[in-house]
Amino acid sequence: MSVLSVQGLGKSFGGVRAVSDVSFSVAPGEMLALIGPNGAGKSTLFNMVGGQLQPDAGSVTLGGATISGLGPRAVARQGVGRTFQITATFGSMTVRENVQMAILSHRREIWRFWRPAAERFGDEADALLAQVGLEVQAERATGVLAYGDLKRLELAVALGNAPRLLLMDEPTAGMAPAERVALMQLTRRLATERGIAVLFTEHDMDVVFDVADRILVLDRGALIAEGDGPAIRANPAVRAVYLGTGSGGH
Amino acid sequence: MSSILPQLLTGLATASSLFLISAGLTIIFGVSRIVNFSHGSLMMLGAYIGWSILTRLPREPEWFALGILATALATALIGVVLEMAVLRRVYRSPELFQLLATFGVVLIIQDVTLLLWGPTELPLPRPRWLRGFVEVAGSRFPLYDLVLIAIGPLVLGLLWLALNRTRWGTLVRAATLDREMVAALGVDQRRLFTSVFALGAGLAGLGGALSLPNASANLGIDLSVIADAFVVVVVGGLGSLPGAFLASVLIGVLQAFGIVLVPKITLVLVFLVMAVVLVFRPNGLLGRPQTEAREATVAAPVVRPAPPALRLLGAAALALAVAAPFIVGGYYLTVLTDACVAILFAASLHFMMGPGGMASFGHAAWFGIGAYAAGLLLHWAGAPMPLGLLAAPVAAGIVSGLFGWFVVRLSGVYLAMLTLAFAQIAWAVSFQWVEVTGGDNGLLGVWPPDWARDPRPYYWMALALSVGVALLLRRALYAPYGYALRAARDSAPRARAIGLDVERLRIVALVIAGAACGLGGAIFAYGKGGVFPTYISIPHSVEALLMVLLGGLQTVAGPIIGALVYTGLADILVRSTDLWRLVLGAVIVVLVVAFPEGIAGAVRRLWLRGREA
Secondary structure (H helix, E strand, O other): OOOEEEEEEEEEEOOEEEEEEEEEEEOOOOEEEEEOOOOOOHHHHHHHHHOOOOOOEEEEEEOOEEOOOOOHHHHHHOOEEEEOOOOOOOOOOEHHHHHHHHHHHHOOOOOOOOOOHHHOOHHHHHHHHHHHOOHHHOOOEHHHOOHHHHHHHHHHHHHHOOOOEEEEOOOOOOOOHHHHHHHHHHHHHHHHHHOOEEEEEOOOHHHHHHHOOEEEEEEOOEEEEEEOHHHHHHOHHHHHHOHHHOOOOO | OOOHHHHHHHHHHHHHHHHHHHHHHHHHHHHHOOOOOOHHHHHHHHHHHHHHHHOOOOOOHHHHHHHHHHHHHHHHHHHHHHHHHOHHHOOOOOHHHHHHHHHHHHHHHHHHHHHHHOOOOEEOOOOHHHHOEEEEOOEEEEHHHHHHHHHHHHHHHHHHHHHHHOHHHHHHHHHHHOHHHHHHOOOOHHHHHHHHHHHHHHHHHHHHHHHOOOOEEOOOHHHHHHHHHHHHHHHHOOOOHHHHHHHHHHHHHHHHHHHHHOHHHHHHHHHHHHHHHHHHOOOOOOOOOOOOOOOOOOOOOOOOOOOHHHHHHHHHHHHHHHHHHHHOOOHHHHHHHHHHHHHHHHHHHHHHHOOOOOOOOOOHHHHHHHHHHHHHHHHHHOOOHHHHHHHHHHHHHHHHHHHHHHHOOOOHHHHHHHHHHHHHHHHHHHHHOHHHHOHHHOEEOOOOOHHHOOHHHHHHHHHHHHHHHHHHHHHHHHOHHHHHHHHHHHOHHHHHHOOOOHHHHHHHHHHHHHHHHHHHHHHHHHHHOEEOHHHHOHHHHHHHHHHHHHHOOOOOOHHHHHHHHHHHHHHHHHHHOOOHHHHHHHHHHHHHHHOOOHHHHHHHHHHHOOOOO
């Protein structure tokens, strides 16, 4: 039983087909990498799943319920967590408060005007922070965190929503190579423990082959290959458009 | 049917004037990202300078044209001085402080103009050729209006040539698209900005001088024109010259026909047009979505509850305030009551502007709506004060909620400009709807019942209400709702990604802020015994901004400190000098340049120095 199921998804921008007829699914606990050269349609596809863009064709279902056509907020409410390529956190709050915010939203406690928010779900937030290794920094402002720590905070915030599906757009962009692998292995562990399906885009092939269970390759809006690491490495079509350039990256 | 063509021509003449003023505003914004509040003041200066030049010249058409050009040149020079003395120093400040600095300039120019030209209106004696008429479709049409109609497209054409056929124009267009990149390419930004500002100022001066034959030079030009120009620029799309022209024509023509068909609702009509345009095209007719400035914006500091020392200080101040009627009396008690109202005024604005991230240049609208709700209920239905004090926040809250529904999706600058336009319309309604509101004379006899008529009990009531509401607002800010509101401000995409309804959070913030402010308006009305259009005036809105920015946006105690400091300063200032606008304006400009984070923010930074890693 898959968590996310995408069927025949398509999107055009003024006559240019950015994504056409893409179908795939992600199972609980599975890490699915979405790769492809620049302009392949990764971001468009990603934003259609996350609700930032509305598809022209096809459907996105989460646990059997259709989520295509919903906005980002409603998609989040259905149990989709998300991290951004450029980290987005709440700068006027401490690390712990960032996570508390996500839990408050998840537990539908936003529209309360009396009890201080700081007293709610502090322990739960600390538990999540401990899982990503940020517990000692709980009291700090997010503005003073190192970049890698910000990425881990985003992960903890996304987990605060108790997601069934986690969308990670270029999760390791801007990080040092050693940090990249550490962050994705942490994600790998959390996904397995919590049965979260993870869909991520990634430019670093080492990271992709290291952590992804399955890989989707997108080129000019169409899915050209799907499979595990060795299968993708051996796929001639992928080698031609992507790996065959010999750069290792893109 | 025969009146359609002349009416259309009248509309087009209005459109030309609107275009001259908004063209400068939109070009300056495009390049410097500054919304120049003092643009209307430059037009006013153009009218006065034009009057002084034209009345000294021979009255032939060629001398008239020369005088107009000389005026434009003079205001352009004033623009250069302004840019170098003030704006250049605030390009890196937060948006709001830039607006505030230009408002300081508005105040300074007001008093300087008053000093130089005196308080009376100065009409331009019109020579014979200016009074000429042409026969259009069977009716007489003023020749001068035809000249105006031609000038609009002419200026648009010249600007287009300058922007598209010169190296300077290429740089201006490049800077409008990407300021940082132009700087990185080694272009001298200072000269570019100064020249653009001079051009905008010159256009404003041109508009001012050209308006003379149909109007006069008077001290009301600055604020009435800036509200119109904001509407035009917002409808056309910020930074878009053709958009400004299109919007000028649309609004000019609509006004011309509106006056004939439904004279009373012309202003409301303009606002409706704006609302419709923004609902369908949030960036205006020809506007582009705003690109985020790439310069690192100063991250808002972490909000933490006040330290115990400050709480102790607050409690002591409150005790002192409660005991005040036993210590001081008469006049000072009135000032203290005003201070209570100011606390509500500032705290409510801070609520939407600080944690809510929605700046307002028309906060007095809610104040006035509250005051008028109470006053009208008393005047027309004989409702007693308690009912009025209840109705005021309800009325203000409902209207601010409706307003919020239209504007909540807009970016900061648009929102700030629309709040100003809305307040200006509320002001015009209170001013023009004489049968109901009493117009300029206001509603009199809005007194509290006997038990509260003495200054002492009234002061205590005002104190209890204002401190009570301020504490409630504070409570809400530390509750989950307040955190969510702040989250939406810090990062809207992140807020949505965790399931927060950003728009709804903001509308509710507007309702709360509007209601609290409306209560302040009602308290003020009963305290003064009347309601007047000045409650909704732009200077009053700016007072609220000043209080909040004086105190700083990032602390909850800030607006209260700002309200107290401002009330005290204003009282001293108004009583000690006739030139209070000049002094206040200068103080604003200096404060903005020296303390970009407000008084409370500066104190807080000193307090925290070395405590945060």
